[in-house]
Amino acid sequence: MDKVSPFAPTHVPVLPAVDGxxxxxxxxxxxxxxxxxxxxxxxxxxxxxxxxxxxSKTASAAVEWCREHVRHGMARALVxxxxxxxxxxxxxxxxxxAETVRAxxxxxxxxxxxxxxxxxxxxxxxxxxxxxxxxxxxxADAAEADGYDMAARxxxxxxxxxxxxxxxxxxxxxxxxINGIAKGAGMIAPDMAxxxxxLFTDAPIEPAALQAVLAPLVEDSFNAITIDSxxxxxxxxxxxxxxxxxRRGCPRIAGADDPRLADFSKTLADLMRDLxxxxxxxxxxxxxxxxxxxxxxxxxxxxxxxxxxxxxxxLVKTALAGEDxxxxxxxxxxxxxxxxxxxxxxxxxxxxxEVAKDGEVAPGYVEAEAAAYMKGAELAITVDVGVGDxxxxxxxxxxxxxxxxxxxxxxx
Numbered sequence: 168m169d170k171v172s173p174f175a176p177t178h179v180p181v182l183p184a185v186d187g188x189x190x191x192x193x194x195x196x197x198x199x200x201x202x203x204x205x206x207x208x209x210x211x212x213x214x215x216x217x218x219x220x221x222x223s224k225t226a227s228a229a230v231e232w233c234r235e236h237v238r239h240g241m242a243r244a245l246v247x248x249x250x251x252x253x254x255x256x257x258x259x260x261x262x263x264x265a266e267t268v269r270a271x272x273x274x275x276x277x278x279x280x281x282x283x284x285x286x287x288x289x290x291x292x293x294x295x296x297x298x299x300x301x302x303x304x305x306x307a308d309a310a311e312a313d314g315y316d317m318a319a320r321x322x323x324x325x326x327x328x329x330x331x332x333x334x335x336x337x338x339x340x341x342x343x344x345i346n347g348i349a350k351g352a353g354m355i356a357p358d359m360a361x362x363x364x365x366l367f368t369d370a371p372i373e374p375a376a377l378q379a380v381l382a383p384l385v386e387d388s389f390n391a392i393t394i395d396s397x398x399x400x401x402x403x404x405x406x407x408x409x410x411x412x413x414r415r416g417c418p419r420i421a422g423a424d425d426p427r428l429a430d431f432s433k434t435l436a437d438l439m440r441d442l443x444x445x446x447x448x449x450x451x452x453x454x455x456x457x458x459x460x461x462x463x464x465x466x467x468x469x470x471x472x473x474x475x476x477x478x479x480x481x482l483v484k485t486a487l488a489g490e491d492x493x494x495x496x497x498x499x500x501x502x503x504x505x506x507x508x509x510x511x512x513x514x515x516x517x518x519x520x521e522v523a524k525d526g527e528v529a530p531g532y533v534e535a536e537a538a539a540y541m542k543g544a545e546l547a548i549t550v551d552v553g554v555g556d557x558x559x560x561x562x563x564x565x566x567x568x569x570x571x572x573x574x575x576x577x578x579x
Contacts, residue, residue, distance in 0.1 A: 170569060173544060174448035174456060175328040182315035182333045182346045186369040187211035187409025190314030191306040192321040195299040198250025198288055203321040205299050207306040208245040208365070209275060214409045216242035216283065217378035219385050221402035227254035228264045229284045230401060236280045240374025242407055243277035245365065246284050246303070249322050249350070253286040253294040254400035266296040274307045285403045287350060287363055288324050319348040322363055325573055326352045330445040336370075336434035339427045341417035343370040347438050351446040352394070362389065362446055364404045366438070370431060371410035371419040379423030380432050381406045388439035391471075391561045394450040395570070396479040406435075447562050452569025455487050457562065458547045464557035469506040473552060474561040476504035484566035487546065492537035494522040501550060512553025517541065 187210055195205040218237040220230050246267055253260045268282045275282070286294065319329035330349040335342055351362030372380070385404060413419055420428055448456050459477050464470035477483055480500040486493040494515050501508055511526035520537045521529040540546070 170452070171327045172449045173454060179316055179329055180331050180333065182331055183344055184312035185344050185346050185367045185409065186411030186414075187214060188367045188407070189310035189312055190318045191310040192314065192317045193302050193306055195248070195302050197248055197294070197298055203317060204249045205302055205306070206245070206247040206318050206321040207271070207303055207310060208318070208407075209307060209310050210243050210407055211409055211411065212243070214242050214407055215240055215372060215374040215377050216408075217374065217381040217406045218283075219382055219404045221399060223398055223400050223402070225255060225400050227252055227286060227401045228256065228260035229253055229286045230403060231261070232264045232268065233283050233285070233403060233405070237283070237405070239280045241281055242283055243281040244271045244275040244283070245405065245407070246271050246282065247322050247363070247365070248286050248288075248294070248299060249324055250288040251286060251292055251294040252288045252290045252401045254290045256291065256293050259293045263294045263296045267300055270300040270303055274304055283405055285363055285401065285405075287322060287401050290400055315346060315348060319350070322348070322350040324350065324352070325451055326350050326449050328449060330442055330449070332438050332441045332445070334434045334438045336431045338370055338412070338420065338431055339418050341412060341415055343368055343412045343417060343431065345370075345431075345435055345438055347442050349442040349446060352449045352451050362399065362402060364389065364439070364442055366404070366406040366435070368406070368408050369411040370408050371413040371417055372408045372428070372431075373419065373421045376420050376423045376425070376428070377406060377408050380428060380435065384432070384436045384439055388436065388443040392443045392447050393475065393478045393561065393563050394447060394453075395566070444562060447564055450564035450570075451573040452567040452571070453564035454544070454567060455565040456545045457487060457564060458560060459563060460547065460549045460558070460560045461552065462549070462558040463512075463551040463553045463555060464559070465507045465555040466557040467559050468557070469555075470557045470559035471561070472506050473501055473504040473508075473550065474559055476500045477548065477550070478561050478563035481566055484563070487541070487565035488567045490538065490541040492517050492520070492522060492534065492541050497548060497550060498523070501552060507552070507554045509553035512551075514551045514553070516547075516549040518547055
C-alpha cells in the first residue's frame with residue numbers, strides 16, 4: 168500500500184524494556200520482499216500468559232494451538248509471522264505449527280506447551296515452515312530487551328504504520344510496566360479481537376488472575392472497533408506477565424478480585440483502547456476516524472448492536488467519505504439493528520449539530536453547518552433511541568475507493 172494513513176504518528180513511541188522479555192525480528196521472505204516478517208519473543212521462566220481469540224468457525228491453526236495451550240498458563244516464547252495466515256490449510260497447517268513449536272521449544276529449552284504462535288496474512292495458502300524455522304536460533308541469539316519498534320513492524324501486513332503503546336501502573340505502591348504492540352488495518356470487525364495484539368508486563372500475576380483481568384477488557388477496546396465488518400480467522404490477544412517486578416518488592420497477585428489489581432486493570436484497559444484506536448486509524452484507505460455513541464437503549468448489548476449497525480453500514484461509511492451529513496442513512500442503520508427503538512423520540516447529532524429530534528429533522532438544523540463539520544478528520548455521531556438507559560460506544564472509519572483498491576490488489 169503506497170498511501171500512508173493520515174493518522175500515522177509523526178514519531179513512533181519508544182517503548183521501555185520490560186524485565187524478562189527479549190525480542191528479535193528478521194526478514195524470512197515468507198511473502199514480502201525487503202521487510203521483516205518474523206518475530207521471536209523470549210520470556211524468562213515462570214512467565215504467565217493469558218489470551219483471547221477469534222470466535223471464527225474457520226480459525227487458523229495457530230489460533231487452535233494457542234487456544235488449547237494458553238490454558239496451561241505459562242509461556243517461554245512467542246513466534247509470529249506475517250504474510251501468510253496459515254488458515255484453512257488443513258493438516259499441513261497444523262504440521263507447520265507443530266514444527267514451529269518443536270523448534271522453538273528446543274531453542275528456548277522449554278515445553279512445547281510453553282510456546283505461543285500467531286500468523287497473519289493471506290488465507291488458504293500453505294505456510295512452509297522451512298522458510299522460517301531455520302532463522303529462529305539466530306533470532307534467539309540476537310534477542311534484546313528494546314526491540315518493540317521492529318517487533319511491531321514485523322507483524323504488519325497492509326498496515327501503514329506500526330502500532331505501539333506503553334503505560335506505567337502500580338501494584339501495592341510498586342511500579343510495573345505494560346507494553347503493547349498490535350497489527351490490523353483490514354478484516355476488522357468486533358467478534359473478540361479482530362487483529363493481533365501482544366501485551367507484555369513485568370507484573371507478578373498468576374495465570375488465572377491474568378486471564379480474568381484480560382478477558383473482559385477486550386469488550387470495550389478491541390471488540391468495540393470495526394473497519395469493514397469482517398472478522399479474521401487469526402484474531403489473537405496475548406498478555407505475558409514475567410513477574411520480574413517481584414524482585415523489586417511487588418507482591419504476587421493470585422486472584423483477579425485482589426484490590427491491589429485495580430490500577431493495573433484500569434491502566435491495561437487504557438493501553439488496549441489506545442491500540443484499538445490505532446488500528447481503526449490505520450483502516451485501509453480511510454480519511455475519517457469516527458466515534459459512534461448510542462444512548463437511550465434497552466441495555467448495553469442493545470446499544471452495542473445499534474452502534475455496530477451504524478458503524479458497519481456501507482451507506483453510512485460512504486457518506487462519511489463523501490463528507491455528506493446524510494443522517495437518513497443513520498436512521499436506516501438504527502432501524503435495521505433489530506433492537507427496540509422509539510421512532511418518535513429518536514435524536515441524532517453529528518458532533519454538536521443536532522440533525523434529528525423527536526423522530527424528524529431537528530427544528531434548528533442547518534445543513535451547511537453540518538456539512539462543514541463533516542469535513543473534519545475526526546467525527547462523532549451520537550444517537551439516542553429513547554427507550555431506556557443502555558449506552559455504548561464504538562469506533563470506525565469511512566469507506567473509500569482506496570479500500571477497494573487495497574483489497575482488489577491484495578494478492579496480486
